[in-house]
Amino acid sequence: MKTSLAGFLVLSLLATFSVQAAPLTPVARDALQQVLDRGRQTHSDAVLVLQDGHEIGHYYANGKPPGPIELMSVTKSVVALAIGQLLDQGRIKSLDQPVADFYPEWRQGRKKDITVRMLLNHSSGLQNVRRADVEITPAPDAIQLALAAELDSKPGTNPSYNNKAVNLLAGIIERVSGQPMDAFLRAGLFKAMDIHPGRWETDKAGHPYAMSGLPLTAADLAKIGQLVLDGGQWHGRRLLSASFIDAMLAAGPLGDGDCGLLWWRVPQWLHFDGDPAGIAALRQHGVPEATVERLQKAMQGAHFDSIGAMQAGIAKALGTDTHAIMVDQLLKRGIGPYRLFKLSQGPIVAYDGNGDGGQFVVIVPKAGLVAVRQIDSNMDGEAEGENYGDFVDRVIALAEASGRLHAAPH
Numbered sequence: 001m002k003t004s005l006a007g008f009l010v011l012s013l014l015a016t017f018s019v020q021a022a023p024l025t026p027v028a029r030d031a032l033q034q035v036l037d038r039g040r041q042t043h044s045d046a047v048l049v050l051q052d053g054h055e056i057g058h059y060y061a062n063g064k065p066p067g068p069i070e071l072m073s074v075t076k077s078v079v080a081l082a083i084g085q086l087l088d089q090g091r092i093k094s095l096d097q098p099v100a101d102f103y104p105e106w107r108q109g110r111k112k113d114i115t116v117r118m119l120l121n122h123s124s125g126l127q128n129v130r131r132a133d134v135e136i137t138p139a140p141d142a143i144q145l146a147l148a149a150e151l152d153s154k155p156g157t158n159p160s161y162n163n164k165a166v167n168l169l170a171g172i173i174e175r176v177s178g179q180p181m182d183a184f185l186r187a188g189l190f191k192a193m194d195i196h197p198g199r200w201e202t203d204k205a206g207h208p209y210a211m212s213g214l215p216l217t218a219a220d221l222a223k224i225g226q227l228v229l230d231g232g233q234w235h236g237r238r239l240l241s242a243s244f245i246d247a248m249l250a251a252g253p254l255g256d257g258d259c260g261l262l263w264w265r266v267p268q269w270l271h272f273d274g275d276p277a278g279i280a281a282l283r284q285h286g287v288p289e290a291t292v293e294r295l296q297k298a299m300q301g302a303h304f305d306s307i308g309a310m311q312a313g314i315a316k317a318l319g320t321d322t323h324a325i326m327v328d329q330l331l332k333r334g335i336g337p338y339r340l341f342k343l344s345q346g347p348i349v350a351y352d353g354n355g356d357g358g359q360f361v362v363i364v365p366k367a368g369l370v371a372v373r374q375i376d377s378n379m380d381g382e383a384e385g386e387n388y389g390d391f392v393d394r395v396i397a398l399a400e401a402s403g404r405l406h407a408a409p410h
Contacts, residue, residue: 024056024402031401032057035371035394042358042388045069045376046218049395051402052368053226058218068198068215069374072355075214076166078224080120080262082173082185084232084244091176092116095247095261102172103147113155116172120261121252124165125153130331132163132211141205143171159252159259160334163211166262170210182208193227193234195220212355218372221361225370228263228351229363249351263353266362266392268346268408272310274299278340285333291325294318299340308390310337315387346408350396358388367399 024032032049036059039047045066047059060066071078086092093101095117100106106114110125118124126149129135139145146168153160173181182200190197197220201213208214216224227233228249232240248261258265279299282292298317304310314337315322326337352362360373373391399405 022052022054028398028401028403031394031398035391035398038388038391038394039373041385043375043386044358044373044388046372046374048218048222048372049398050222050226050370065218066374066376068196068217068220069359069376070198070201070213070215071221071353071374072212072357072359074221074353074355074359074361075212076210076262077353077361078185078214078216079166079169079173079181079210080248081189081224081227081240082181083116083120083169083261084240084248085188086173086176087244088241092172095120099168099172102175103168105147110151110155115156116169117261118156119165119169119172121159121259122162122165123156123159123252124162125151125155125158126162126165127152128160128162128164130161130163130334131327136163136167136209136211137203140203141207142167142203142209142211143205143207146171166211167207167209170207174207180206180208181210182214189239192237192239193220193223195223218374221372221374222370225361225363225372229365229368229370251348260351263351265348266350266352266396268349268396268405269305270307270346271344272302272304272338272341273344274302275340275342276300281335281339282330285335287329287333287335291318291329295340302341304341306390306393308393310341311387311389314340349399349405350392352392354392358386358391360388360391362392362395364395364399364405367402367404369395369399369402371395371398 035049036047036057039059044059045061048055049057083092087095096115098112099114099116099119100112106112114124126146136142136145146164149164170181173184177184179187186197195216198215200208202208227239228245231242232238232245248263249265250260251265252259279292279296282295294317298313302313304313318325349366350362350364352360354360357377358373358375362371363369373388375386377386400407
């Protein structure tokens with residue numbers, strides 16, 4: 001739900017970010033305009049871009065900043081910062097502290113080996129159904145659901161995106177801080193940064209979800225990005241240790257280079273080439289043959305130079321039912337779209353939190369850029385015409401156009 005906070009938000013934005021910024025070159029202005037224009041074309045509610053802490057451009061659907069919009073899985077990236085604060089305060093001993101220290105019922109069996117880090121990098125091994133509406137949202141208590149889950153794999157060995165496991169972080173934060181997670185953040189990080197969230201979605205037991213559910217305005221989400229870009233400092237005050245920010249953005253220990261701790265690591269360029277082995281994997285996992293044949297025909301000899309182009313290629317192959325097919329026939333079987341391709345990539349130059357429906361916060365440290373895209377779509381996936389899958393690519397292109405990120409050959 002959108003909240004009418006326009007007057008307050010304008011004052012808050014002006015108070016937080018100086019409206020004066022260094023002039024952009026014509027090439028950079030053009031790249032920025034492309035970011036904003038694409039925001040309008042994809043029915044975004046808000047696109048906001050900062051450089052060196054100053055706003056350099058925005059697009060708002062109604063000409064003024066909307067109120068808080070639910071962040072979907074970008075919520076996870078904010079929850080990671082709460083864990084960082086507790087680590088800095090010594091209330092969590094380390095990222096490798098066993099979850100069993102907080103939940104003694106896990107001291108038996110293989111669950112005793114699950115650590116806080118494994119919840120943050122999706123390697124806990126807990127059984128999981130990717131769609132939250134299948135198991136998690138119907139459950140009366142998301143934390144108890146996670147505690148009771150069986151193991152699908154040995155902890156720490158098999159990274160697999162896991163909403164159920166992430167929700168356990170909310171319970172850890174509450175047990176350690178003595179406050180529900182939303183209250184802990186409101187009284188701590190959010191208060192220090194003058195962030196005013198909307199109502200955080202909770203389960204029936206009253207626990208705020210860690211997987212999603214936090215509404216923030218574009219300006220407040222940009223503050224989160226700026227805090228991370230500045231290594232944990234906010235207006236000269238240290239709110240998080242630089243060592244935690246470094247650990248949060250570092251590659252995982254299992255060679256999963258695109259995953260930090262609930263933040264994603266983004267290469268400067270990414271090439272996708274159709275892979276027959278990926279098609280074979282679809283058949284091995286029991287994907288319906290009609291879908292396999294459609295993808296095989298489209299992906300044979302295919303080459304895409306960006307995530308957005310790859311997503312568009314899959315959408316062209318699968319048609320208007322792309323989202324449903326991907327979720328119900330591939331993702332439920334543990335097969336993501338990357339499995340269809342051989343990948344090659346450039347150096348890591350950006351980090352982002354992203355969520356269903358097309359929510360993004362992106363930072364490009366070398367260019368001093370923070371960019372936010374929000375859409376109040378009231379659904380998990382983008383409707384027709386709402387997909388802004390190349391948002392991160394366009395922000396990186398802006399960084400290159402600014403002259404502060406060397407433009408790599410694609």
